[in-house]
Amino acid sequence: MGRVxxxxxxxxxxFMWVWxxxxxxxFVSQGLGIGHQPxxxxxxGALSVANMFFFAFLAKVTKGGAYNPLTVLSSAVSxxxxxxxxxxxxxxxxxxxxxxxxxxxxxxxxxxxxxGPRLNVDIHQGALIxxxxxxxxxxxxxxxxxxxxxxxxxxxxxxxxxxxxxxxLGSDLTGGCMNPASVMGWAYAHGDHxxxxxxxxxxxxxxxxxxxxVWTFRLVVKPITEExxxxxxxxx
Numbered sequence: 001m002g003r004v005x006x007x008x009x010x011x012x013x014x015f016m017w018v019w020x021x022x023x024x025x026x027f028v029s030q031g032l033g034i035g036h037q038p039x040x041x042x043x044x045g046a047l048s049v050a051n052m053f054f055f056a057f058l059a060k061v062t063k064g065g066a067y068n069p070l071t072v073l074s075s076a077v078s079x080x081x082x083x084x085x086x087x088x089x090x091x092x093x094x095x096x097x098x099x100x101x102x103x104x105x106x107x108x109x110x111x112x113x114x115x116g117p118r119l120n121v122d123i124h125q126g127a128l129i130x131x132x133x134x135x136x137x138x139x140x141x142x143x144x145x146x147x148x149x150x151x152x153x154x155x156x157x158x159x160x161x162x163x164x165x166x167x168x169l170g171s172d173l174t175g176g177c178m179n180p181a182s183v184m185g186w187a188y189a190h191g192d193h194x195x196x197x198x199x200x201x202x203x204x205x206x207x208x209x210x211x212x213x214v215w216t217f218r219l220v221v222k223p224i225t226e227e228x229x230x231x232x233x234x235x236x
Contacts, residue, residue: 009065014098099185116186117175138213
């Protein structure tokens with residue numbers, strides 16, 4: 001029953017995530033009427049951070065519900081094989097389906113709302129950029145989970161600001177997505193989901209970067225932890 005609930009939460013939260021991003025943009029451009037003014041980016045950034053706090057709260061309430069395949073993949077790599085299979089074979093596809101459903105409803109409700117993220121550099125540069133952004137945020141997330149595991153506010157604040165900063169860095173180049181499921185939602189809606197550009201830049205590069213970040217974190221952090229434990233044992 002626990003896994004069934006988690007799958008349902010993944011679908012609902014993934015659906016909500018694509019809608020939330022769309023509604024934030026619409027509120028800033030149409031609701032407030034400030035369009036492309038400089039202060040629009042400030043307001044959009046503040047709302048994005050508040051939005052990420054809300055979804056972090058949902059993840060806590062649902063005990064692990066997520067909208068980003070990379071989030072669940074990074075934890076699955078560190079778990080047992082059955083957990084890994086469940087994540088890759090069930091949770092990630094459900095997150096993709098939730099995003100696709102959300103985007104299709106957005107397009108039906110608000111025709112001409114947009115096309116989603118677009119690649120404005122060549123494929124290889126795009127893959128490197130998305131890979132770098134993903135590597136950075138996964139390393140930050142793993143570090144926060146290790147250093148301040150009990151502080152919800154501080155951990156969410158640092159994570160949200162980091163995601164926003166990385167998104168801004170990559171927004172004019174690849175969209176700065178770091179979320180294959182939401183990109184898949186927009187790509188599927190426009191028939192671009194099986195292109196080389198989409199698969200390489202928005203799926204393969206982030207997944208490889210996630211695996212590399214987990215491996216690097218293990219390689220670097222474990223020896224440091226062992227040294228501290230040995231030093232503490234000697235002092236005692």
